Structures are given as C-alpha cells and as structure tokens.
Amino acid sequence: MAEKTEVGSNFVREIVEQDIANGKNGGRVATRFPPEPNGYLHIGHAKSICLNFGLAQRFGGTCNLRFDDTDPVKEDTEYCDSIKHDVEWLGFHWDNLYFASDYFDQLYEWAKELIRRGLAYVDELTPEEIREYRGNFYTDGKPSPWRDRPAEESLDLLERMKNGEFKEGERVLRAKIDMCHKNMNMRDPLIYRIKFAHHHRTGDKWCIYPMYDFAHGLSDAIEGITHSVCTLEFEDHRILYDWFIDALELDRHPQQIEFAKLNLTDIVLSKRRLLSLVKEGHVNGWDDPRMPTISGMRRRGFTPEAIRNFCELIGVNKRDSLVDFALLEHCVREHLNATVPRVMGVTKPIRVLIENYPEDQVEWFDAPYSPTDDSLGSRKVPFSRELYIESADFMENAPSKFYRLTPGREVRLRYAYVIKCTGVDKDADGNITQVRCTYDPETRGGNTPDGRKIKATIHWLSRAHALPAECRMINSLFTVSDPLADPDGDFKKYLNPNSMEILNGYVEPALADAKPGYHCQFERVAYFNVDDDSTPDHLIFNRTVTMSDDWAKIQKKNG
Ligand code: ATP
Ligand code: MG
Secondary structure, three states, X not given: OOOOOOOOOEHHHHHHHHHHHOOHHHHOOEEEEXXXXXXXXXXXXXXXXXXXHHHHHHOOXXXXXXXXXXXXXXXXXXXXXXXXXXXXXXXXXXXXXXXXXXXXXHHHHHHHHHHHOOOEEEEOOOHHHHHHHHOOOOOOXXXXXXXXXXXXXXXXXXXXXXXXXXXXXXXXXXXXXXXXXXOHHHOOOEEEEEOOOOEOOOEOOOOEEEOHXXXXXXXXXXXXXXXXXXXXXXXXXXHHHHHHHHHOOOOOOOEEEEEOOEEEOOOOOOHHHHHHHHHOOOOOOOOOOOOOEHHHHHHHOOOHHHHHHHHHHHOEOOXXXXXXXXXXXXXXXXXXXXXXXXXXXEOOEEEEEEOOOOOOOOEXXXXXXXXXXXXXXXXXXXXXXXXXXXXXXXXXOOOOOOOOEOOOOEEEEOOOOEEEEEEEEEOOOOOEXXXXXXXXXXXXXXXXXOOOXXXXXXXXXXXXXXXXXXXXXXXXXXXXXXXXXXXXXXXXXXXXXXXXXXXXXXXXXXHOOOOOOOEEEEOOOEEEEEOOOOEOOXXXXXXXXXXXXXXXXXXXXXX
C-alpha cells in the first residue's frame, strides 16, 4: 500500500543550503544529470532531473547533462536524442552537454598515474579466480599473485591491453586497496576491462573501457561538480568514489549524496524492463501512451508542469517508498482542470431524434471553452434534429435514482434545450437504434422560464456536424498495483489485456484542426490529448486521465 507522502521535504536541498551558508566550494553549486543512453527516460528519471536542475535553478548554480556512455554495447544515438528532447520538454536547460566518453583520454592518464603511485596493477587472474579471491561478506579476500608486480610491468601491460594484444577477460586493471575491507567494493575493484566493442562516439579507438565507479566520480571532478546526487544503491560505492579522487589528489572533490528512487504503483520502471515490453511488442514503442516514459506520458497528455509539481510533492528522502500512481494522475488532472478548454465529445454514441425540431434547421449556440477562464474564448456548437449523446446517459428501464435520459423524463442539453424522452426505436433483434425525444422551445439556452427543476445536464453532438474520432481509452498497463511483487519476478503475467480500449467516438466540429499535443476536456467524460498519429482525416484522442480523482478518495479514506 502506498504510504502518505510528506509534501515537499527535500533533504538534499537542505544539505546544499547548509554548504552555501558555510561557504563550501566558495558558495558555488554545480550539479549534473548523468543518464546512460541505453533507453528512454522514465518518470523516475524525472525525479532526478527535477532535483538536479532544480538545485541549480534555486541556488543560481549550473547543471550539466552528461551522457554516461562508458559501457559501449548498449548505447545508441537515438537514445541520446530522446533524452535531450525529454529534458527540454520538462522545462530544463543544461549549462553544458557532455559525454563521459570525451574523458576517455584523461581517465586513461589517471589510470597510469594510479599505477605509478603504486595504487593500481594489471591482474592476470581469470574472472572466476578474481571472484573467488575476493572472498565474501564473512571471509577475507586474498591478494592476487600479480598484486605487487612492478609499476613498469603494469604500465606496459595496460598499454598492450589498450593496443588490443589480449583477449577479453585475459587482463584487467585493478585498484590496489584492501582485500580484507568490510566493504566488498574496496577489495581491489576493477578500473579497466577489455571489451572489443564499437562505441557510438569513439568508434573503435578503444578496446578497453573504464568501470563505472572509476569513471563516474572522476567525470564529476573534471566538470567541477559540487554535489553529485545519485540513488541509494550507490551508497556503498561512495567510499570508492572518494578513494579515487583522494588517490589522485585532485583539487576538486565533489560530494556524493544518495536519495531514494521513485517507485510507483501500477507500473514498472527501469529501462531494462521497459525495453523488454517494447521489444516483445506488449506496447507500441517507448512512447506508447501506456508507458511510464517521459515520451509516453507526453503522448498520453501529461504536462511538464504536472510532472514537475508531482516531483515537488513527493519530495526527496533517504527511505524507499512506493508512491501511488493516482497521485501523479491527480497532479495532471489539477493542471489540466485549471488550463485546458472544455469541449463536447461522445465516446460511446447513441442516436437521438428530436421529433418536433424542424428538419432542416441548424442553430449555433455560443459555448465558452471554460466556465471560469474567459481568456480561453468560446466557439459555436451546432444543434439540429438528429444528435448523438453518450449511451451511458440513456437507460430504457431506469431506476428512480437515474436522473439522465429515460422515457418520460427530461434532461438539459448543455448550451441548448431541455428535451424529454418519448420512446425508443429498435431493430429486429431488439437493439435500440435511436432514442426519440421532443424539445421545449421555451428552454433555449437551457433555462426553464416556469422554474421547473431539471436534474441533469448532458453533453451531445449534432450528428450531421460531428467528426469521427478514435478515442484511445488508456488504462493501467497491469492488472495489479504491484506487478514486481510477483514471487517469480514475472511481472508480464499481469499485463492488462484491456490497457488500451479503442472507441469509435465523435467530437464537435471545432476540433477539426486539433493538432497533436492539443489538450482538452471532453465535458463529463475525461481529459484527452490529440495523439501524435492524428490527422484531420483521422482524429485520434488519447484519454489522459479520467474525471474522478482516485487520489482524493485515497486521502479521504486515510483520513
Ligand atoms: P534504470 O534502472 O531505469 O535503467 P538507471 O539508474 O540505470 O535507471 P541511469 O540512466 O543510469 O538509469 O540514470 C540517470 C539518473 O537517473 C541517475 O542519477 C539515476 O540515479 C536516476 N534515476 C534512475 N531511476 C530513478 C528513479 N526511479 N528515481 C529517481 N532517480 C532515478
Ligand atoms: Mg543504469
């Protein structure tokens, strides 16, 4: 169960504030967002982006976008492009754009420096032996027989590793630290390994690649990062992060600070899992509107403002927690409710015939786009003898509590008239083909001059003017709230077969030119966003969020 979030607390911000107050780094604040370009960014990354860029903004500092492209096999330029686009879309601007691979030469020099200082050596143990020699949490490790070889020998071997004289796994460069350290990361960790792989930027220049722990902190130091913010799984690596910088006696020493990852209900994060959903065709790409990627959420109609507000609300702390997806939807709904036009759209249409309305008459009613914000303007909506209404707004045999349309009862058509249902037409199989009504000409604009009460107001469309619209009703991608809780780790068995329901609906003519990315509320139905594949000939709307606020309900239930 999702726990209640403590609104807005952010311990990293407090640390930075303290550092500035103490004059640390001369009051300078420099952060970076360091994605590995091996997939599209997801909502978890948004938390890190908001945090890093947010710190720079708040304290007048800088934030770099650095592609952590030290591992050559999984990386791709397509991913770099999407990451840049997503960061900008979220509303942030990097001060510098860097690639960790740009530092390969410098890192190689530093590796040699460590050897010269007697703090690194080339090892010839096999990967299995290295593992075995390392020991475990309960037992000390033991030194490799190559640990104390002369620096000259290691320097020569490293050079030959670089020149491609050895096969993968035959040689590695290791830091010489402590084979009995209680933190396993300190038991002579690898610095370089051989990998004959093409790199998306350095091509085939290198066949040795630096390990993350070595490359990351030193890249931070090169860029003069002051606060290197990362997620909790790197807490045990901080000691090593510091060791490399100290061992090289660099004059700039960034401070690593770890925070808890964002975990969300109803979805899975992690690029590896998302990639498998894409590759196996469970979704239509990284930007499928059901995906928790930034690009998927954008396509679904989530806004940068809403995502940033969400990240602010959930705060930043040291404890892992599971945040309810409903909170994110709540933030989206709040933002859309305050900003987007209301229009009329019918997702599951049923035909209505106004028997006493003149056959060739069309009236155009003035309809403001917002009940509160005049700046959104208004449009005209056409009214005629044949209409569509939402089939859920009609019931043939309705209970007395059903206030919408049913034989003998009246409803108000938004902006237009009060109508009364007189009966239904059915086909040979008994299916309702059309609802028959009469309208009251005295109620033009929806008023009742005699003061009679009309309990419900419903939306509608003139059939002759309505535009067909494919409505993609986005639902949860999974049938359970915590798909990762599966004992076998098989989250895909909970994929929701109805995660995207396609409805053949209609919208009012004012939406004829609605472009991809256009947000609106179909009154009484849901918030929608025009899909990227939509064209004037084939309008497609994605349901962004429903009208009902599950988060508010959860809050109420929890008191
Ligand atoms: P994934 O496991 O999804 O691939 P990652 O941590 O490997 O994520 P990176 O590209 O290495 O992805 O991450 C870039 C930055 O985003 C890192 O600083 C990382 O800590 C942060 N980050 C990744 N996932 C989350 C998350 N769920 N919540 C907060 N920050 C995250
Ligand atoms: Mg990663």
